[in-house]
Amino acid sequence: MFQIGKTIVSEEIIDNDFVCNLTACKGACCIDGDAGAPLEDKETEILVDIYQSVKPFLRPEGIATIEDQGAFVKGEDGEWETPLVNGSECAYVVFADNGTAKCGLEEAYNQGATQWKKPVSCHLYPVRTREYSEFTSVNYHKWEICDTACSLGKELQVPIYKFVKEALIRKFGEKWYAELEIVAKEHTK
Template identity: 40%
Template sequence: MIIIENKLISDDVIESAFVCDLSHCKGGCCEDGDAGAPLNNEELKIVEQYYETVKPYLTRPAVKEIEKKGKYVFDDEFGWVTPTLPSDNEICVYAFREKDGLIKCAFEQAYNEGLIPWKKPISCHLYPIIAYKGKHGDYERLNYEPRKKLCSPACTLGATLQVPVYKFLKEPIIRKYGEEFYDVLDQMANRHEAATNEQV
């Protein structure tokens, strides 16, 4: 385990390899899970702020679900999350499926088109790293938790390209924790790799 400030980081974050392979998974993490995407308190306001901008990207059933349940809902296990569509394999209401089956995020689509400055919920951006708050909120645990079947192609591609999880997720890690945090993580990962090679 790696400890940086009050963050406890699983060794898998630096030892395992991962690169999303959308040609195989089709963005399935947007519909495969026990609830919608977790949202922090700040993101609740952001979802409210940009909803009308992303609304044109949403399916009619999604809009109806949002009008019925709200732009976010509270889950007893995960806290505030995006609603999902039970009629469509529990897909996130802010996701839409293209003709080839690829699932895209409405917020990310609007971001890519320069309409909004927010890419998507940080919980989505960080995946397959999942951040857990400590019991008393004074620390965080960062675990690497890919879906066994869905993410198998990503694990294979990451291994082929030799890209560690934390390097693939450099952008969201910096977005959430800052460049200094990432630089320290990178330094510790390099030392860990060097020490491992010496033992071989």
């Protein structure tokens, strides 16, 4: 572990490689698990504000879930998260013709319907952050459904922190990421 500003960062995001392999996993992270995507407080407001713009990009099942449960829900851990369709996939998930799960929020963003890409927790994955009173932890979340992403990352020699560069900058800023690159360079000597 090392510290950058008010973050405590695991070396695992430097030491491990990762590149999403949607061809292999079919977006399983959006449909597996027992909870929705973690949301920051400000993201709950964004989801409410953009819902009507995103709605045309969603499946009927997702729309019904959101209209029944709301644009976000409080999870068992007391934190905000996206609602799930029948306790399974994220209500914002859509499926490509080949069955690959994709993010309806990101589709709306890509089509210019919104200015917000998706929850930062999804953008950061496989990095997970947790806010504490004095600091934020930045850790690697290893999940067997991402084994093919680890293999592809190793083959392409892409460390996790480089794979999620855009998301880390979105979360912590350019200066923070520049410090991370310096630490990574020293760490891998």
